[in-house]
Amino acid sequence: MIPRGEGRVGLLPAIRGLVSEAEHVRRVIEAFCPEAIAITVGREDLAALQAYDGSDFPPANWEEELYVAGLAEWGEVRKPPPCFVEAVRLAQANNLPLRALDFNDEDYTEKYVNLVTAWDLLGHTRLEKKVRTHGFASTTPEEFVVEFDRFVNDPEGYVALEKARERHIAARIVKLVRKHRSLLAVVEYERAAGVRSLLVANAP
Numbered sequence: 001m002i003p004r005g006e007g008r009v010g011l012l013p014a015i016r017g018l019v020s021e022a023e024h025v026r027r028v029i030e031a032f033c034p035e036a037i038a039i040t041v042g043r044e045d046l047a048a049l050q051a052y053d054g055s056d057f058p059p060a061n062w063e064e065e066l067y068v069a070g071l072a073e074w075g076e077v078r079k080p081p082p083c084f085v086e087a088v089r090l091a092q093a094n095n096l097p098l099r100a101l102d103f104n105d106e107d108y109t110e111k112y113v114n115l116v117t118a119w120d121l122l123g124h125t126r127l128e129k130k131v132r133t134h135g136f137a138s139t140t141p142e143e144f145v146v147e148f149d150r151f152v153n154d155p156e157g158y159v160a161l162e163k164a165r166e167r168h169i170a171a172r173i174v175k176l177v178r179k180h181r182s183l184l185a186v187v188e189y190e191r192a193a194g195v196r197s198l199l200v201a202n203a204p
Helices: 021-032 043-050 062-074 082-093 105-115 118-125 127-133 141-152 156-179 189-201
Strands: 002-004 007-014 036-039 098-100 182-188
Touching: 002 189, 007 021, 007 156, 007 189, 021 082, 021 182, 036 082, 036 156, 043 082, 043 098, 062 127, 062 141, 082 098, 082 182, 098 156, 105 156, 118 127, 118 156, 127 141, 141 189, 156 182, 156 189, 182 189
Parallel strands: 007 182, 036 098, 036 182
Antiparallel strands: 002 007
16 A cells, blocks of 8 residues: 555556456455556556456467466466456446556557667567577466566567556556545556556655
8 A cells, every 4th residue: 555645545466367366356455445446458448348248368469378378377367357357347346436547559559659669679579489488487476477577578669668658557546546535556467566666756
């Protein structure tokens, strides 16, 4: 829990995809009793989650495929991420405001074009073979998602893009807690430490 002036922010790091995280999210929301819930998706993905019918979707690219394969060592993995699905379900069930924390599609595309160079893109496309043969040293799902994130976001432009996401997420949290005195932010685990550092560094 991070105090923000007269409000409070609950920062919940969650592992995207792991089915068991849904129960974790439910317990935290029930204990924290927030006035509003926010999750690290963009506006368009939030709308899709609010209309979600329970279907399971396959990985969309090699990164998601290898992420799922690696994370499955610690349990069942589904898409869309159960941590976000459960947060949306509980917000709807309790009539709580539900907010998006991440870039919308247009802003993400603009950041991508500005930060990721052709050289970064070339380096990134060569990562697939390396990831497939890489022996991950992780012994917990938390360690795995951080290790995987660092591996696939190695080119400089991709690192800058993820840092930009963290700054945007933190800024959104600060803005939202001005409207909602008690806000629970469900943040993907690999971005949570960076977001927390920004919130603490800029605490009033």
